[in-house]
Amino acid sequence: MSRIRRLDAVVANQIAAGEVVERPASVVKELVENSLDAGATQIQMRIEQGGQSLIEVRDNGQGIEPDDLSLALERHATSKLSVLTDLDESPWLGFRGEALAAIAAVSRLTLSSRPRHLSVGHLVPALGGIVGEQDVIPMAPGTVVRVEELFFNTPARLKSLKSPGAETGHIQHLVEHLAISRPNVGFRLETEERTLVKTPGQASAYETIHLLYGREVGETLISVDYTGMTGIHITGWVAPAHVHRASRQSQSLYVNGRWVTNWVLRQAVEEAFKPQVPDRRFPLFWMWVELPKPSVDPNAHPTKAEVRIDHERQVAALLYRAVHDALVAKSSAPILPMAGESARESNGAYDQEQWPLLPATDSRNDDGGVLHQEFLELSPLAQWQAKYIIAQGPLGLYLIDQHAAHERQYFEEFRRQKHKILVSQPLLVPYTLTLNAAQWDVFRRFPQIFETVGFEIGEAGGSTVIVRAVPQGLRDMPSDPQMFRLILDSLIQGQAHPGHPITWIEEPLFAMAACKAAIKAYRPMSQHEMVTLLHDMAYLEDPRGCPHGRPTLIRLSLEEVDRRFGRKG
Numbered sequence: 001m002s003r004i005r006r007l008d009a010v011v012a013n014q015i016a017a018g019e020v021v022e023r024p025a026s027v028v029k030e031l032v033e034n035s036l037d038a039g040a041t042q043i044q045m046r047i048e049q050g051g052q053s054l055i056e057v058r059d060n061g062q063g064i065e066p067d068d069l070s071l072a073l074e075r076h077a078t079s080k081l082s083v084l085t086d087l088d089e090s091p092w093l094g095f096r097g098e099a100l101a102a103i104a105a106v107s108r109l110t111l112s113s114r115p116r117h118l119s120v121g122h123l124v125p126a127l128g129g130i131v132g133e134q135d136v137i138p139m140a141p142g143t144v145v146r147v148e149e150l151f152f153n154t155p156a157r158l159k160s161l162k163s164p165g166a167e168t169g170h171i172q173h174l175v176e177h178l179a180i181s182r183p184n185v186g187f188r189l190e191t192e193e194r195t196l197v198k199t200p201g202q203a204s205a206y207e208t209i210h211l212l213y214g215r216e217v218g219e220t221l222i223s224v225d226y227t228g229m230t231g232i233h234i235t236g237w238v239a240p241a242h243v244h245r246a247s248r249q250s251q252s253l254y255v256n257g258r259w260v261t262n263w264v265l266r267q268a269v270e271e272a273f274k275p276q277v278p279d280r281r282f283p284l285f286w287m288w289v290e291l292p293k294p295s296v297d298p299n300a301h302p303t304k305a306e307v308r309i310d311h312e313r314q315v316a317a318l319l320y321r322a323v324h325d326a327l328v329a330k331s332s333a334p335i336l337p338m339a340g341e342s343a344r345e346s347n348g349a350y351d352q353e354q355w356p357l358l359p360a361t362d363s364r365n366d367d368g369g370v371l372h373q374e375f376l377e378l379s380p381l382a383q384w385q386a387k388y389i390i391a392q393g394p395l396g397l398y399l400i401d402q403h404a405a406h407e408r409q410y411f412e413e414f415r416r417q418k419h420k421i422l423v424s425q426p427l428l429v430p431y432t433l434t435l436n437a438a439q440w441d442v443f444r445r446f447p448q449i450f451e452t453v454g455f456e457i458g459e460a461g462g463s464t465v466i467v468r469a470v471p472q473g474l475r476d477m478p479s480d481p482q483m484f485r486l487i488l489d490s491l492i493q494g495q496a497h498p499g500h501p502i503t504w505i506e507e508p509l510f511a512m513a514a515c516k517a518a519i520k521a522y523r524p525m526s527q528h529e530m531v532t533l534l535h536d537m538a539y540l541e542d543p544r545g546c547p548h549g550r551p552t553l554i555r556l557s558l559e560e561v562d563r564r565f566g567r568k569g
Helices: 009-020 024-037 099-105 155-159 164-181 205-213 263-273 312-330 343-347 373-377 402-416 437-445 447-452 480-494 501-517 527-539 558-564
Strands: 042-048 054-059 108-114 121-127 135-137 142-148 186-190 195-199 222-227 233-238 251-255 258-260 285-290 379-384 388-393 396-401 424-434 456-459 464-471 553-556
Touching: 009 099, 024 042, 024 054, 024 099, 024 142, 024 164, 042 164, 099 108, 164 186, 164 195, 164 205, 164 251, 164 258, 164 437, 195 205, 205 233, 205 285, 222 312, 233 312, 251 263, 263 285, 263 312, 285 312, 373 527, 379 527, 388 402, 388 527, 396 402, 396 558, 402 501, 402 527, 424 480, 437 447, 437 480, 447 456, 447 480, 447 501, 464 480, 480 501
Parallel strands: 042 186, 251 285
Antiparallel strands: 042 054, 054 142, 108 121, 108 142, 121 135, 186 195, 222 233, 233 285, 251 258, 379 388, 388 396, 396 553, 424 464, 456 464
């Protein structure tokens, strides 16, 4: 029979590291939060090979006393707690006393620190969790943590890391979130090649967002300020619904000043943008939720990235209302007709040419033949809620999503006419964009792809590019910068798939263009437009799904309707 044995400290620390240190970004997060807790006003970070070969965090905080330096590398050693009740009242970002020990257990770590009242600093090394002898060194006041060869003694963890570019991207996004949460602190993140993030400190959160995400986002931000139930205050900024991304990396939630992950609150914000944001695209927001301290438990996860909130659903409902009301107040769109109102009643004489549909000949397949006969036999009965067309046909009753159906037509048309659309058209006024680490990586790796699809791009210093020309057939789209970022995001995601890079970007590019060009929900349609839209669907290769994967129609057979009414025929 196997005997129960106590694990030695090195093995125990490596196991603990599995919960705290998931990837290089986890190390940066723990070290930067320690710097913030130490009162640092300037934090400098340097990474190499995506943080796997080197992570160095340098701050000007209060420093660590020499007698405490070795103790700081032991588990459950912390300056921030003394009794259990301190957990509920702790204002600190890091407080478990596990981070440094966990990081030291899976790396070659050097901890150097000098309190302001001392003239020299002290250094202590650690190799795989084994702490070495302390030494005296000259250094400026503050603390420096140098982490080398991360996961050198845990091969499985090392193998699970992504590419250096991908890991660098995770670190950059993390630092951006932290910099926004502490705009009064200066952050600087550098790699072997360049500076990725640089904020001066002594700024507002709005100014920091503007600096990190550029004028394209900063000048469009909508302010949110909402006070709900007693002790709950919601503030922040959201980008308009037409500014969206392929991932959630430009979304930040801060609860009582702490950057957190909470899917219930995140979903509440995203719901406030529907249906304006297309499927598989995500809005941009930076939201602060202030709650009474007893209602928040930051001890839900070892990394403190997740929090438990009392009455979470009620808080989410308030967050939804705050963002929704801000978007509605900012919108300049005309008042939409109520259900049952005609276009003429709500808007006066209706201009049929205001939103022209594609000509029937443009919607046909290459052979010009009918592919789906059933659509030629559909008769529209009505438009419902200014979003759906109700039609009857020989196979039953149809409910057609007007936007999804029209979007499919444009998508197939763009795909057929790409040799005409993807031709370079110079811009009268070029614009600049600041790229993150992952975007810069694919921009440098695939410069010919942008030329192939009609963009003319140049470098403008640092991580900034200047766009001088865009695809001719897409130049009238509302957001050229968004098109460019879509290509970057598609290249990033496409690297995990086989095939030529051009195949990674064409479909997403045409899908976005089709979404922007197609008739929108809540736009009344005339009888002629409904007939034309349904007729043209007969010539599409795939009329039953939009390019984002949503269905364009739902069909109810007579048998199904009879069954639901309890009839036998």
